[in-house]
Amino acid sequence: MKRFLWVLLTVSALGITAYFVPPYLVGGTTVPGLDRSIPGYYTSLVIHALPAGTALAIGPFQFVTRLRTRFPRAHRIAGRVYLIAVVVASLAATWSAAVTRSGFALQVAFFALIAAWLYTAAQAYRTIRRRDVKAHRVWMIRNYTLTFAAVTLRIYQLILLQVWPLMPDLEYAEIYTSSAWLSLAGNIAVAEYFIVHRVLAPRTRRPATV
Ligand code: HEM
Secondary structure, eight states, X not given: OHHHHHHHHHHHHHHHHHHHSHHHHTTSTTSTTOOTTSTTHHHHHHHHXXXXXXXXXXXXXHTOHHHHHHOHHHHHHHHXXXXXXXXXXXXXXXXXXXXXXXXXXXXXXXXXXXXXXXXXXXXXXHHHHTTOHHHHHHHHHHHHHHHTHHHHHHHHHHHHHHHGGXXXXXXXHHHHHHHHHHHHHHHHHHHXXXXXXXXXXOOOOOOOOO
């Protein structure tokens, strides 16, 4: 079950990166509805999407215990690349979020995500510098959960698009905004559940049978 969930997470992370990021690296001409009249918008999306996709793709492998213990140096290097990617991607996203024409409620969701993404990355770095491995693990789970919002946002978007024909007054921006808020709240809830029940809960042994 654990392996199945990891494979599902990895395939969806790699799939979203491979599908959504390359169009921005080749001029963005194939991206539907990309508003090039907004100053710096396209450039900020390129500077955001490349490192964000890199972080999304690296993340799952950092959680594999066997890889971490067999190749600790690779884990450290990939971890630094991941954290730098998160910082660059979130700084670029501040511009995309500030100028997007998708509405105020979406901008608030994105700024909340940016603040949480940077804060959890800083905590993950601070705790591992202090050699506090358990706390580092918790903060990395929180941080990757936010990175993974890029995947769940698009899943919610797909689901809500199915509801659209039933509610003709609904605007596309409302679907987009609802998906962003759902991915933020839903991912945080799942991460905290996992942390409390799997990472922080004391391991209980089954009592020996007589
Ligand atoms: C979790 C932190 C993240 C934040 C705060 C964030 C923020 C943003 C913002 C503000 C935009 C512009 C949206 C608009 O103008 O309507 C955007 C677009 C985009 N982001 Fe992110 N993002 C995050 C994670 C990621 C990740 C991990 C990826 C990796 C695939 C990614 C890939 C993209 C792409 C490709 C776009 C262009 C829009 C599209 O094609 O859907 N983002 N992001």
